[in-house]
Amino acid sequence: MSALAYAQLLHRHRWLLLLGSLLAVLALAAGIPRLQVSTDFDIYFSDDNPQMAAYERFERVFTNQDSLTFLILMDPGEALSADNLSLLYELTERSWRLPYARRVTSVANYPYTRVDGDWLETEDLIRDPAAPPPDLERILDTEPGLLGTLISRDLSAMMIGVSLALPHDEAEGNLATVTEARQLRDELAAAHPGVRILVGGSAATNVTLTEAVEQDVSLLVTLSYTIILICLALLLRSVLGTIATLGVITLSIVGTMGLFGWLGYTLSPVTGFVPSMVMTMAVADSVHVLVTWAHERRQGLDLVRAMGESLRVNTQPVFLTSLTTVIGVLSLNFSDSPPYRDMGNMVAVGVSLAWLFTMVFLPAFMLTFPGKVPAGRAHDGDHPLSRLAELVIRWRIGLLVGLGLTTVVLSAFITRNELTERWHQYFSDTFEVRRAMDAADETLAGIHAMHFILDSGSPDGINDPAYLREVDAFAHWLEAQADVGSVSTLAETIRSLNRKFNGDDPAYDRIPDDRELVAQYLLLYELSLPQGMGLDTTINVGRSATRATLIHHRTDSETLLALERDAVAWLADNAPHVDAVQATGLDMMFAHINHRNIRSTLKGIAVALVLISVVLIFALRSVRLGLLSMVPNFAPALIAYGIWGLTVGHVDLAISIVSALSLGIVVDDTVHFISKYRRAVVEKALSTAEGVRYAYRTVGVAMIITTVVLVAGFSVLGFSAFNPSRETGVLLAITLTIALVMDLLLLPPLLTVFGPSADPGVETG
Numbered sequence: 001m002s003a004l005a006y007a008q009l010l011h012r013h014r015w016l017l018l019l020g021s022l023l024a025v026l027a028l029a030a031g032i033p034r035l036q037v038s039t040d041f042d043i044y045f046s047d048d049n050p051q052m053a054a055y056e057r058f059e060r061v062f063t064n065q066d067s068l069t070f071l072i073l074m075d076p077g078e079a080l081s082a083d084n085l086s087l088l089y090e091l092t093e094r095s096w097r098l099p100y101a102r103r104v105t106s107v108a109n110y111p112y113t114r115v116d117g118d119w120l121e122t123e124d125l126i127r128d129p130a131a132p133p134p135d136l137e138r139i140l141d142t143e144p145g146l147l148g149t150l151i152s153r154d155l156s157a158m159m160i161g162v163s164l165a166l167p168h169d170e171a172e173g174n175l176a177t178v179t180e181a182r183q184l185r186d187e188l189a190a191a192h193p194g195v196r197i198l199v200g201g202s203a204a205t206n207v208t209l210t211e212a213v214e215q216d217v218s219l220l221v222t223l224s225y226t227i228i229l230i231c232l233a234l235l236l237r238s239v240l241g242t243i244a245t246l247g248v249i250t251l252s253i254v255g256t257m258g259l260f261g262w263l264g265y266t267l268s269p270v271t272g273f274v275p276s277m278v279m280t281m282a283v284a285d286s287v288h289v290l291v292t293w294a295h296e297r298r299q300g301l302d303l304v305r306a307m308g309e310s311l312r313v314n315t316q317p318v319f320l321t322s323l324t325t326v327i328g329v330l331s332l333n334f335s336d337s338p339p340y341r342d343m344g345n346m347v348a349v350g351v352s353l354a355w356l357f358t359m360v361f362l363p364a365f366m367l368t369f370p371g372k373v374p375a376g377r378a379h380d381g382d383h384p385l386s387r388l389a390e391l392v393i394r395w396r397i398g399l400l401v402g403l404g405l406t407t408v409v410l411s412a413f414i415t416r417n418e419l420t421e422r423w424h425q426y427f428s429d430t431f432e433v434r435r436a437m438d439a440a441d442e443t444l445a446g447i448h449a450m451h452f453i454l455d456s457g458s459p460d461g462i463n464d465p466a467y468l469r470e471v472d473a474f475a476h477w478l479e480a481q482a483d484v485g486s487v488s489t490l491a492e493t494i495r496s497l498n499r500k501f502n503g504d505d506p507a508y509d510r511i512p513d514d515r516e517l518v519a520q521y522l523l524l525y526e527l528s529l530p531q532g533m534g535l536d537t538t539i540n541v542g543r544s545a546t547r548a549t550l551i552h553h554r555t556d557s558e559t560l561l562a563l564e565r566d567a568v569a570w571l572a573d574n575a576p577h578v579d580a581v582q583a584t585g586l587d588m589m590f591a592h593i594n595h596r597n598i599r600s601t602l603k604g605i606a607v608a609l610v611l612i613s614v615v616l617i618f619a620l621r622s623v624r625l626g627l628l629s630m631v632p633n634f635a636p637a638l639i640a641y642g643i644w645g646l647t648v649g650h651v652d653l654a655i656s657i658v659s660a661l662s663l664g665i666v667v668d669d670t671v672h673f674i675s676k677y678r679r680a681v682v683e684k685a686l687s688t689a690e691g692v693r694y695a696y697r698t699v700g701v702a703m704i705i706t707t708v709v710l711v712a713g714f715s716v717l718g719f720s721a722f723n724p725s726r727e728t729g730v731l732l733a734i735t736l737t738i739a740l741v742m743d744l745l746l747l748p749p750l751l752t753v754f755g756p757s758a759d760p761g762v763e764t765g
Helices: 003-012 014-029 050-062 084-093 136-142 170-191 202-236 239-262 270-298 303-334 338-359 361-368 385-396 396-416 434-444 465-480 490-500 515-528 557-574 585-618 624-648 658-682 688-719 723-754
Strands: 067-073 100-105 110-116 117-122 158-165 197-202 446-453 484-488 545-552
Touching: 003 014, 003 303, 014 239, 014 361, 050 446, 050 545, 067 084, 067 170, 067 202, 067 434, 084 100, 084 158, 100 723, 110 515, 117 239, 117 270, 117 515, 136 170, 158 170, 158 361, 158 385, 158 434, 170 197, 170 202, 197 202, 197 434, 202 239, 202 434, 202 688, 239 361, 270 303, 270 338, 270 361, 270 658, 270 688, 303 338, 303 585, 303 658, 338 361, 338 658, 385 396, 385 688, 385 723, 396 624, 396 723, 434 723, 446 465, 446 557, 446 585, 465 484, 465 490, 465 515, 465 545, 465 557, 490 515, 515 545, 545 688, 557 585, 585 624, 585 658, 624 658, 624 723, 658 688, 658 723, 688 723
Parallel strands: none
Antiparallel strands: 067 158, 067 197, 100 158, 110 117, 446 545, 484 545
């Protein structure tokens, strides 16, 4: 069927097509309430993820690691004042009543042991805040796990840790716990105006993640959409054209979300970016069709013929850009993390729907509500880009050399990017949880936790002095590593007990030689501990293994992975009685998956680029044009990541997928320009220079409109307080801006010098 015949068919059945589109999307929209939303960390891991399996084994042995913390900050030296000890005591006591609280740990209820003859007595370190132990400062300095961990060395900060036993629906449990914790914080902060109290921990982080996404959606994403629509109205100079584009955007997004609701998908913060990406391609597709339609109407064609001509020249490039975008985002299926695979699949479906509605709903709408002929120039001779076309043709060699060298030089800085993740930078300091992390890192041991299961290989093996000495040596080795704030092990407790049973003689601050004595120490210690404060978080049931917990100052994922590798290697070389194959904990799980994800995603993008190049070669029916298209398709991402290497210097998972997300619009401009050029030189038998001029006239304005609109929309995300969204928006805006420059200033010289032409001569004037 010819494009004109198709336009006539659309015109005859326009009301049916409009109504059918709306009804189809309404049917899909009924699935939206079925969508589940989760911010739980486990959605980022597939069922067969080895680190997730190790973490679950760890939690089964040593209880789960969900936590909430209170950080009390005051002037240096003020922590032990009567008022601050009273605050600490009250907050500790009331923390036990928080929803799902399983264990509360602070200086106030620290299990302080005293030896009375052959008997061991353990009691809370601060039973009465009005009468603390007279030698409290000495106790803080000598007891393991206090100074630097629960209280800062300069006495300017104290921490209360609350271990949580959250229900299966962790999102509700997190919210209930954090909400009540914040209320408690506000109440006590008002009663003690001299201090600051910050709420942190994994529960607070999960809740804050939800709040950050909701904040972006309610404010920035809404503002982004508004700016895009305003820009469309101003640049298209057509209210009805803007409404039609908004219709394509809405139908595509609602249809996508509804379909995945029917399929039973669970949304994550990652998939929250899907509407923006679907909107990107919906805008690009719609603008190309509308701009050409308006141009043909100004040339005097009637509604149907103008639409037929617009569809004739745009159907192939719009289909190609949609197809290449689908290939690009489907490359995210290389990811190890389900949310990123889901995002790629959802965007692929959304882009496909955007193409469908651009080909059906948009023309049917404009043929039903055409409005006036949009204002603009009716003749090609005074086209606004004619002067730019002449300059580019005249200076084609200089532009080729200059932009080519610029691409090479800036691309070289890609190597300055370190592939790593920095979780502590996810939130800006407008969020309390970020302020809590920064303060804990500055005043206490750090913010990253790494756990090792140290297995002796035999029942009751933890009583073996040889095993304990190796555990102790391992702890000392860990403490000597850069930026390690604290290390806690059972060996430290045994050394402390041995010293106390020997009159606090420092010479006995060591592991006893007698296995039975070690067992006796542990038995007496466990019997003396109050309910809820036992060693179940340190020793497994069979008493064959203990855990070592390391707290590290803020760093990146690659540093943690390197430390894990070194630690496991040290144990293999120096601890024959200890079996430990890997570290675990939330930080380590995300370090591993981000390490794999970043690299697998980049591999997937490389595969997508090869496939896209092959598609373009076949679609354009020219190896030369297909190869030339690679330059403006690849250069924007290379330059953008080079600029990123110069200015930021690290690529995390959010940044690594920008090339996949931006690929559609980058290829969109290139394909449209080349397709118009090819039409000129093949169908119209024009020279290379005339082919370039024709492409500028027919598609240049649409390229500028789509880029300006989308860059304006994505730039708004640069104001996000959630750094992954902010950095993704900024890098997308940079990439799309560079893509426009390359398509307007580098691609035309490439075509002029190397492109196929009916006339081998090149005009310059």
